[in-house]
Amino acid sequence: MQSSHPARILVVANRTASTPRLLEEVGRRAQLGPCTFALLIPDAANRKAADWTMEVAIPLLEGVARGSVEGLIGGPDPLAAVERAIHDGDFDEIIVSTLPPKRSWWLRRDLVRRIEGLGLPVTAVVPRQKSIIGDSEETLRARVGGGGM
Numbered sequence: 816m817q818s819s820h821p822a823r824i825l826v827v828a829n830r831t832a833s834t835p836r837l838l839e840e841v842g843r844r845a846q847l848g849p850c851t852f853a854l855l856i857p858d859a860a861n862r863k864a865a866d867w868t869m870e871v872a873i874p875l876l877e878g879v880a881r882g883s884v885e886g887l888i889g890g891p892d893p894l895a896a897v898e899r900a901i902h903d904g905d906f907d908e909i910i911v912s913t914l915p916p917k918r919s920w921w922l923r924r925d926l927v928r929r930i931e932g933l934g935l936p937v938t939a940v941v942p943r944q945k946s947i948i949g950d951s952e953e954t955l956r957a958r959v960g961g962g963g964m
Contacts, residue, residue, distance in 0.1 A: 821849035825900055826884075827893070827930070828912035829856050831942070832872035837912040840940045842879035844910065852880045853904060857889035857896035893921060894929050901933055909933075912940040 824844060831837055832854060844850060854872060859865035869886045876884045887904075889896020900906070909930060913921045921927070922941070931937045 821851050822907040823905055824850050824852050824908045824910060825897070825904065825906040826852055826854045826876070826910045826912065827857065827897055828854065828872070829859060829868065831912040831914060831940070832856060832868050833875050834912065834942065836942050837910070837940050838875055838879050840910055840912075840938065841876055844908075844938075845880050845882075850880075851882065851885075852876060853885035853887055853900070853906070855887040855889055855896060855900050857893035858891055859888060862888065893926055897930050898933060901935065906935060908936045908938070910938045910940060915942050 826832075826837070826841065828837055841852060845852075854869070854876060856865045856868055859868065865888045869888075873884050873886055887900055889899065897909070901909075911921075911927050911930060913919045913927070916922050919941070927937060927939045
């Protein structure tokens, strides 16, 4: 039986909050059925940096989400920020967008798998580095826990 309330989806991103690959994933998810989104920016260097990211990302996300997107700012520990958001926000799913593997502090610290341990379905959006022959950026989308990343 399908729930009568829209799915609440937490989008966790910082420097990738307004990238085309994340926007595509949010748009894809919005097309699957009724949902609402909140963008969590954990570990921003300071409040001003987080506000700037929100100013740029929220309107873009709202366009593909076809509705308003709530903005949340977390503290210096990204996992603690996600835990707090889940506790306070009654989310059903999480989308994590991070930098490519060679540049991602989150991936080096296994953040996506640690978030998966919180018990909600997780989709990771991780762009690949551009190749030396100029291939366009591709996204590795993985249902963490349902096929692995």
